Amino acid sequence: MLIFCKHCGLLLPAHETVCPRCGTPAPRPSAPPVRTPLYESAAPQPPKEGPRYDSPAAEPRSPMGLAGYFGSLILFAIPLVGLIFMLIWSISDRVRPERRRLAQAYLIRTVIFSALLLVAALVFSAIMSSVAYRMVYYPYYF
Numbered sequence: 816m817l818i819f820c821k822h823c824g825l826l827l828p829a830h831e832t833v834c835p836r837c838g839t840p841a842p843r844p845s846a847p848p849v850r851t852p853l854y855e856s857a858a859p860q861p862p863k864e865g866p867r868y869d870s871p872a873a874e875p876r877s878p879m880g881l882a883g884y885f886g887s888l889i890l891f892a893i894p895l896v897g898l899i900f901m902l903i904w905s906i907s908d909r910v911r912p913e914r915r916r917l918a919q920a921y922l923i924r925t926v927i928f929s930a931l932l933l934v935a936a937l938v939f940s941a942i943m944s945s946v947a948y949r950m951v952y953y954p955y956y957f
Contacts, residue, residue: 818842879913887914891921901925 818827818841820834827834827841834841891897904910904918 879911883911883914884917887917888921891918898925 818829818831819825820827820837820839821842822839823834823837825834825836832841833839887900890900901918901922904914905922907915910918
């Protein structure tokens with residue numbers, strides 16, 4: 816425990832009884848302060864119905880293997896079914912945590928890829944409409 820001299824503010828070693836700088840008697844070390852919580856916790860909340868995958872009531876399972884990852888990726892490749900499974904698995908807390916993270920990552924990848932594809936289609940259509948407009952109204956300038 817750190818003790819400071821009340822007169823000059825020097826940090827005193829724990830075994831000193833007087834301050835070596837000014838000679839003032841060192842204060843007696845007091846008992847460490849008792850920490851009290853800032854607030855009392857409310858009544859415990861009732862658990863959600865049914866055990867979650869990561870709750871203690873759930874049976875422990877081995878980590879998802881290569882076949883689980885490969886099967887999930889094959890399922891995600893199916894256009895509409897894969898999107899439905901991505902959405903369900905990414906928000907559900909009753910699936911394996913590895914599968915949930917994989918579904919969330921693939922959902923983010925799908926959204927980014929779709930946005931980039933939409934931007935590319937809009938740019939391509941703007942360029943093609945400009946070329947078609949020039950070919951119709953200015954045919955002799957090409």
